[in-house]
Amino acid sequence: MADTAAWHTHLDRLEAESIRILRETVAEARRPVLLYSIGKDSSVLLHLLLKAFHPGRPPLPLLHVDTTWKFREMIAFRDQRARETGVELIVHINQDGVARGVGPITHGASVHTEVMKTQSLRQALAAHGFDAAIGGARRDEDPARAKERVFSLRGAGQRWEPRKQRPEPWGLFNTRLAADETLRVFPLSDWTELDVWLYIRRENIPVVPLYFADMRPVIERNGALLVYDDDRMPLNEGETPVPRKVRFRTLGCWPLTAAVESDAANLDEIISEMLATRLSERAGRIIDLDPADSMERKKREGYF
Amino acid sequence: MAAVTQVPAETIADRLHALENRDTLRIAICGSVDDGKSTLLGRLLAEAGMIPEDRLQQMVRDSRKHGTQGGAPDYALLLDGLEAEREQGITIDVAWRYFGTAKRAFIVADCPGHAQYTRNMASGASNAELGIVLVDARAGVQTQTRRHVAILSMFGVKRVLFAVNKLDLIDYDVARYAAIEQECAELARSLSIAHSDTIPVSALNADNLVEPSPRTPWYVGPSLLGFLENVPVERRGQTAFAMPVQWVSRPDQHFRGYAGSIASGHVAAGNEVIVLPSGQRSRVARVIGGSSDLAQAQADQAVTLTLSDAIDVARGDVVADVAQPPQIAAQFACHVLWLDDAPLLPGRRYLFKLATRTLGAQVTEIKHRIDPDTQARLAATRLSANEIGYCNLSLDADIAYEPYARNRTLGGFILIDRESNATVGCGTLDFGLRRDSNVHWQHLDVDRAARARIKGQQPRCLWFTGLSGAGKSTIANLVERRLHADGFHTITLDGDNIRHGLNRDLGFTDADRVENIRRVAEVAKLMLDAGLIVLVSFISPFRAERHMARALFNQGEFLEVFVDAPLEICEQRDVKGLYAKARAGDIANFTGIGSPYEPPESPEVHLHSGNEAAAESAKRVIEALGL
Numbered sequence: 001m002a003d004t005a006a007w008h009t010h011l012d013r014l015e016a017e018s019i020r021i022l023r024e025t026v027a028e029a030r031r032p033v034l035l036y037s038i039g040k041d042s043s044v045l046l047h048l049l050l051k052a053f054h055p056g057r058p059p060l061p062l063l064h065v066d067t068t069w070k071f072r073e074m075i076a077f078r079d080q081r082a083r084e085t086g087v088e089l090i091v092h093i094n095q096d097g098v099a100r101g102v103g104p105i106t107h108g109a110s111v112h113t114e115v116m117k118t119q120s121l122r123q124a125l126a127a128h129g130f131d132a133a134i135g136g137a138r139r140d141e142d143p144a145r146a147k148e149r150v151f152s153l154r155g156a157g158q159r160w161e162p163r164k165q166r167p168e169p170w171g172l173f174n175t176r177l178a179a180d181e182t183l184r185v186f187p188l189s190d191w192t193e194l195d196v197w198l199y200i201r202r203e204n205i206p207v208v209p210l211y212f213a214d215m216r217p218v219i220e221r222n223g224a225l226l227v228y229d230d231d232r233m234p235l236n237e238g239e240t241p242v243p244r245k246v247r248f249r250t251l252g253c254w255p256l257t258a259a260v261e262s263d264a265a266n267l268d269e270i271i272s273e274m275l276a277t278r279l280s281e282r283a284g285r286i287i288d289l290d291p292a293d294s295m296e297r298k299k300r301e302g303y304f
Numbered sequence: 305m306a307a308v309t310q311v312p313a314e315t316i317a318d319r320l321h322a323l324e325n326r327d328t329l330r331i332a333i334c335g336s337v338d339d340g341k342s343t344l345l346g347r348l349l350a351e352a353g354m355i356p357e358d359r360l361q362q363m364v365r366d367s368r369k370h371g372t373q374g375g376a377p378d379y380a381l382l383l384d385g386l387e388a389e390r391e392q393g394i395t396i397d398v399a400w401r402y403f404g405t406a407k408r409a410f411i412v413a414d415c416p417g418h419a420q421y422t423r424n425m426a427s428g429a430s431n432a433e434l435g436i437v438l439v440d441a442r443a444g445v446q447t448q449t450r451r452h453v454a455i456l457s458m459f460g461v462k463r464v465l466f467a468v469n470k471l472d473l474i475d476y477d478v479a480r481y482a483a484i485e486q487e488c489a490e491l492a493r494s495l496s497i498a499h500s501d502t503i504p505v506s507a508l509n510a511d512n513l514v515e516p517s518p519r520t521p522w523y524v525g526p527s528l529l530g531f532l533e534n535v536p537v538e539r540r541g542q543t544a545f546a547m548p549v550q551w552v553s554r555p556d557q558h559f560r561g562y563a564g565s566i567a568s569g570h571v572a573a574g575n576e577v578i579v580l581p582s583g584q585r586s587r588v589a590r591v592i593g594g595s596s597d598l599a600q601a602q603a604d605q606a607v608t609l610t611l612s613d614a615i616d617v618a619r620g621d622v623v624a625d626v627a628q629p630p631q632i633a634a635q636f637a638c639h640v641l642w643l644d645d646a647p648l649l650p651g652r653r654y655l656f657k658l659a660t661r662t663l664g665a666q667v668t669e670i671k672h673r674i675d676p677d678t679q680a681r682l683a684a685t686r687l688s689a690n691e692i693g694y695c696n697l698s699l700d701a702d703i704a705y706e707p708y709a710r711n712r713t714l715g716g717f718i719l720i721d722r723e724s725n726a727t728v729g730c731g732t733l734d735f736g737l738r739r740d741s742n743v744h745w746q747h748l749d750v751d752r753a754a755r756a757r758i759k760g761q762q763p764r765c766l767w768f769t770g771l772s773g774a775g776k777s778t779i780a781n782l783v784e785r786r787l788h789a790d791g792f793h794t795i796t797l798d799g800d801n802i803r804h805g806l807n808r809d810l811g812f813t814d815a816d817r818v819e820n821i822r823r824v825a826e827v828a829k830l831m832l833d834a835g836l837i838v839l840v841s842f843i844s845p846f847r848a849e850r851h852m853a854r855a856l857f858n859q860g861e862f863l864e865v866f867v868d869a870p871l872e873i874c875e876q877r878d879v880k881g882l883y884a885k886a887r888a889g890d891i892a893n894f895t896g897i898g899s900p901y902e903p904p905e906s907p908e909v910h911l912h913s914g915n916e917a918a919a920e921s922a923k924r925v926i927e928a929l930g931l
């Protein structure tokens with residue numbers, strides 16, 4: 001029997017509230033799904049999902065929208081976690097985009113993300129008839145998310161409609177939907193990046209090894225450190241991947257995600273480094289260096 | 305996170321241990337436009353080292369372009385939403401901010417200030433453990449300040465911190481600050497805020513935000529951050545166990561569990577529980593939390609319970625302590641805050657959601673609307689957006705609930721429009737209107753606790769003793785009026801009146817005096833059993849009689865209030881002309897003249913009514929009641 005005398009730390013309360021949100025989604029949605037993007041937030045979500053429905057198995061599948069440009073280590077990790085947990089995993093690739101050869105290098109970050117991620121996600125949700133998609137986004141990631149609801153209403157075509165968002169006093173979620181509407185659900189809304197890492201540490205949650213510093217083949221481009229994962233990306237003149245000790249604070253498509261130089265090789269070191277460096281998490285997401293308001297636009301287009 | 309790094313000579317392990325074990329404070333911050341709320345929050349976060357370097361630099365760059373500080377850093381920009389927000393018309397939404405120190409993590413609901421945004425405060429205030437209200441030092445308490453505190457009060461926020469900002473603009477004038485502090489305390493008291501504090505700050509100069517400021521040597525309290533780190537947080541563990549069932553877990557034929565988040569109290573295997581509203585009873589077999597069995601679980605924890613009997617339990621039911629279950633009703637008196645642009649119309653059908661239960665409902669009557677600025681009751685036939693009404697609500701079926709003042713989860717609800725699916729209103733249950741005589745209530749004894757619970761109060765006997773003319777009746781009357789206005793159920797037993805009825809057979813011999821007090825004490829006890837707050841106003845000069853009265857009650861229920869005015873003053877006042885008569889020898893055994901008054905040795909409340917205003921005395925009695 002576990003001791004609960006000390007229950008009531010910040011992490012305890014965050015965990016309990018997230019579990020409540022997960023259960024509420026499953027209790028009220030017709031066909032819910034969990035958007036599993038393989039990163040640390042998804043790892044936490046999956047862990048919470050298992051807890052929420054223990055001793056049963058989570059009564060909903062995971063969906064990974066594969067842009068085909070994820071790090072190979074991410075894909076291996078994804079498949080391993082699905083096997084270990086026994087939760088159903090649906091992988092969706094926008095075949096139309098593949099046929100057109102869409103990628104970040106040939107088409108640029110915006111087009112690639114729009115076609116292989118945003119459109120792809122819309123396809124998958126529509127094809128399976130999912131009415132509630134659970135995601136790992138947090139409000140602290142960006143000021144543009146500070147007003148996002150936990151249950152976020154999406155209109156036709158998954159569009160985010162700012163004026164239709166519903167107040168959520170006492171965490172009472174209104175999940176009623178019209179025919180073409182769906183919900184995005186964010187159980188980690190109140191978590192910060194620090195909370196996520198402290199919780200991963202406390203609960204011993206497996207994460208992709210890319211978060212830990214290691215020697216990796218790195219090229220430097222426009223001041224950003226890119227880990228060279230396969231030979232689809234043509235090297236510019238004078239560029240050769242050189243081994244450097246780096247890690248990632250956030251994971252995405254490898255040509256779009258910058259690494260940071262670091263010696264942090266375990267969770268304690270990652271957290272200490274985070275407390276000391278004070279750069280925002282998204283500084284490493286090259287896609288955000290697109291024109292201002294890009295977060296906002298992507299949200300409306302259904303990226304989240 | 306500089307507050308974390310400042311702690312000297314600690315190891316990584318220590319630091320992580322502290323972070324892992326910190327607790328949470330949920331804050332709702334509100335202020336009128338331009339009181340400096342954004343500047344204050346931005347500055348607090350920056351001073352405490354919680355804004356990432358790249359964002360700080362961005363703010364400094366943006367300040368040159370469109371700051372309000374003539375190019376100097378404008379900390380409000382750290383929080384400002386994007387241009388797009390303005391186009392979308394959501395600048396008025398609550399914005400959520402997160403920060404923390406090694407001691408505590410803070411979840412801040414940053415609420416918009418305008419009068420027409422009252423509805424936007426609802427989400428922020430509903431879960432807040434502390435309200436911070438900005439006050440402009442030049443203006444002091446404003447109408448808007450009053451409204452913000454009123455809404456915090458309606459949503460059950462028991463603790464309010466007034467941040468008196470822009471102190472630089474009043475030259476750190478202590479006298480001016482003291483006057484505002486006084487205004488704030490009075491405001492909080494008038495709106496039943498149990499705990500209020502005031503801090504002098506200048507967001508612009510970072511005075512008293514993180515460190516005590518040298519510019520306010522006269523202020524000895526904590527800095528804002530210090531206050532936030534140390535203010536006590538109320539827990540919901542003290543009350544009886546109740547858990548709304550959120551999800552029935554049936555992974556296979558062998559397992560049937562009820563998943564939910566605990567709304568109040570503790571639960572452990574073996575506890576006897578009742579399922580409401582059906583009234584079936586069982587015992588808790590297992591308490592499962594996460595992936596292991598727990599010895600016990602407490603309020604806010606998300607668990608799965610199994611019961612030892614195969615009974616029918618569904619989502620929306622409430623599993624509760626059999627000894628003190630929530631109440632059951634289908635009709636309620638409640639407050640409603642209207643959120644939608646189309647008005648609330650009595651008789652229209654909506655969906656009602658409370659905890660995990662959703663069912664049909666209609667507001668049958670709007671009793672009155674409440675002016676958010678003055679609390680005055682206004683006549684109303686409909687409620688428009690941002691208006692608060694006191695209403696009768698009728699549900700399609702019984703639900704288990706608690707008055708909101710006792711439990712936010714089991715007393716807070718939303719209303720949903722059936723056509724648009726929008727969340728159009730939210731509200732707080734006050735009490736059940738008609739109690740259907742459901743079978744399951746018959747096996748529950750209706751006892752004193754049950755009667756008190758339905759009234760939502762702790763029964764008490766306030767025994768006012770003192771000389772004739774000391775002010776007993778006046779003070780008792782003020783106390784009763786105040787309690788009544790706050791929704792408490794009371795009765796006053798007054799010496800003169802009782803002698804005209806129940807005790808008209810009694811005279812003033814010693815034996816009759818004892819019998820007089822005995823009867824009154826017994827009546828008071830019966831009324832206490834009925835769940836009332838009883839105010840007894842009798843001279844009751846003898847200690848022995850008062851001891852006898854006290855002995856009839858349980859510990860803590862009897863409060864002796866000594867209304868202590870010197871004989872000379874009472875005699876001067878001589879409202880009823882009795883002292884004159886006694887001096888003239890027309891009344892024998894008159895207390896203070898022909899018969900002694902034995903002052904209480906250790907009264908719960910000692911009022912010096914000779915030199916204290918009756919209203920002030922009444923306030924102290926209310927405080928002593930601790931309701």
Ligand SMILES: Nc1nc2c(ncn2[C@@H]2O[C@H](COP(=O)(O)OP(=O)(O)O)[C@@H](O)[C@H]2O)c(=O)[nH]1
Nearest residue numbers: 337338339340341342343372380470506507508
């Ligand atoms: N002198 C002075 N000005 C302040 C202070 N705090 C805020 N202000 C100014 O008051 C104005 C409104 O501030 P802002 O934070 O935007 O107010 P909000 O509407 O409450 O968020 C701005 O011009 C601020 O620079 C202060 O402590 N002293």
